[in-house]
Amino acid sequence: MIFIFxxxxxxxxxxxxxxxxxxxxxxxKHWLLEKSTYYISLFFLPLIPTKTDYFQYCPVCRFKxxxxxxxxxxREALAQLNNEALRSNMSEEEYQQxxxxxxx
Numbered sequence: 001m002i003f004i005f006x007x008x009x010x011x012x013x014x015x016x017x018x019x020x021x022x023x024x025x026x027x028x029k030h031w032l033l034e035k036s037t038y039y040i041s042l043f044f045l046p047l048i049p050t051k052t053d054y055f056q057y058c059p060v061c062r063f064k065x066x067x068x069x070x071x072x073x074x075r076e077a078l079a080q081l082n083n084e085a086l087r088s089n090m091s092e093e094e095y096q097q098x099x100x101x102x103x104x
Contacts, residue, residue: 006041015079024063
């Protein structure tokens with residue numbers, strides 16, 4: 001009987017967070033927030049999560065800055081708000097109101 005085991009990440013991009021200059025490529029863009037969970041897989045099916053990395057990265061060169069879980073959680077609400085603003089026709093006033101609610 002043959003078993004095929006593996007170990008790989010599943011990445012989830014949450015959304016854009018802050019605009020900053022990349023120390024690697026020197027472009028100024030909105031960096032993206034991402035969560036990467038590593039799994040042990042059996043027959044290419046992810047079964048057991050083993051670790052999770054949190055980071056933000058440059059969308060141009062994908063240079064990463066690792067974050068702690070608490071830093072990630074603080075930025076996650078902002079990334080979700082920015083995603084919502086990009087997808088919908090949100091006014092600046094409505095965006096600022098929701099941003100104030102996040103920063104409380």
